[in-house]
Amino acid sequence: MATKQKSKDSKFKKLFVDELKDIYWAEKHLVKALPKMVKGATSPKLIKAIEKHLEETKEHVKRIEDVFEILGMKATAKKCDAMEGLLKEAESILDDTDPDTMVRDAGIIIASQKVEHYEIASYGTLAAFAKKMGMDDIAEILSQTLAEEKKTDVSLSKLAESEINEEAASE
Template sequence: MPAKAEKKLEDLFYETLRDVYYAERKLLKALPKLAKGAESPDLTAAFEKHRDETEGHVERLQQVFEIVGKRAQGKTCPAIDGIVEEGEEIMEDFKSSPALDAGLISAAQAAEHYEITRYGTLKRWAQELGMTDAVKLLDQTLAEEKKTDEALTKLAETAANQRAKAA
């Protein structure tokens, strides 16, 4: 029986790339539901804007797959599945509640923080592996994810949490 090939950073990079690709595609499906469920027009607009950005994230990831010479293919990510499920539970459990938007922001930020860690890691590994074109693509998405997180924080600090608390 042949010896099992030793896994390298390139392998880990590829597996993590597949993971975040799955996550982004999952979020493409979840964001319209979040937008529809939100009470605040500002939060609805934020979810719609992020959905449009997420399409760009998927396209960039496809370019990174090309750089590594692999087919763009996701790998089931239980973490993002759980985060999306949590958001769906919030929509169901808090429907018509003043706390709904605060809960949706919380779920959305959980997804953003997950993506920020993944993109930060992939960017660093791409630097280590000398993939300068991939670094640029991953850095662009990382910056957008951070801006989205900041926008969600501002929404939480303004109306969502005050509305939830006042009820």
């Protein structure tokens, strides 16, 4: 029975590590994509929000590297098809909207929130997995990032609802 349990734990841990590699790739590529969104944005508040998220994302990359270190592993990335698709969609929004408009800013918020929701799902699951495996220190690190992702999502919603969407609708 102990061997069977260990085998199940190993498969669960492998899934955890695979998903950790996935979000590591995602965060590293998001660091490259966010400056393009900053450049495409018009609203000073949106620019500030994206710049803040860029700095947080750089910290998220470091935290994932810390998690790999705690696991005794080298930090390695596995291509994240979901994030690749979300970032391509964000590029399309930038390409398909007129510069210096609130419509583009509304599109940037849409793209950003899709990314946030993916990250929230990923970090929530990873934190739950870590907790289930008794890796409380790792669960705490991942939960900290999860909380920041949720906060970013809320602030983007507030910005959209308080001004961007209204201005975009009137353009």
